[in-house]
Amino acid sequence: MNEKRLIDREELDKMLDENVWTLHRFHHDSIKCGGCNYTTSTTYWAEESRVAAMEKMMENTPDEQEPSGLCGTCMSDLLTGDGIKIVGLKN
Numbered sequence: 400m401n402e403k404r405l406i407d408r409e410e411l412d413k414m415l416d417e418n419v420w421t422l423h424r425f426h427h428d429s430i431k432c433g434g435c436n437y438t439t440s441t442t443y444w445a446e447e448s449r450v451a452a453m454e455k456m457m458e459n460t461p462d463e464q465e466p467s468g469l470c471g472t473c474m475s476d477l478l479t480g481d482g483i484k485i486v487g488l489k490n
């Protein structure tokens with residue numbers, strides 16, 4: 400039987416690679432959330448690696464300020480957006 404695929408396997412792998420992030424947590428003494436400006440000691444950023452997350456946070460923070468991500472509330476709001484699914488990894 401000849402299996403017809405709607406999407407090429409290579410194309411699917413590329414799409415998955417481009418859309419898979421890991422959520423990273425960052426601890427601070429005290430910092431303003433990059434989204435709501437609320438003062439917090441923990442922020443979050445989603446990227447494929449922790450280094451990429453730190454780079455993106457630095458890009459989005461003015462030079463004189465400590466890089467920060469989003470507070471828990473702002474990150475939760477972001478993760479409830481359309482098209483986002485949370486997938487657990489098997490150990």
Ligand SMILES: [Zn+2]
Nearest residue numbers: 432435470473
């Ligand atoms: Zn916030």
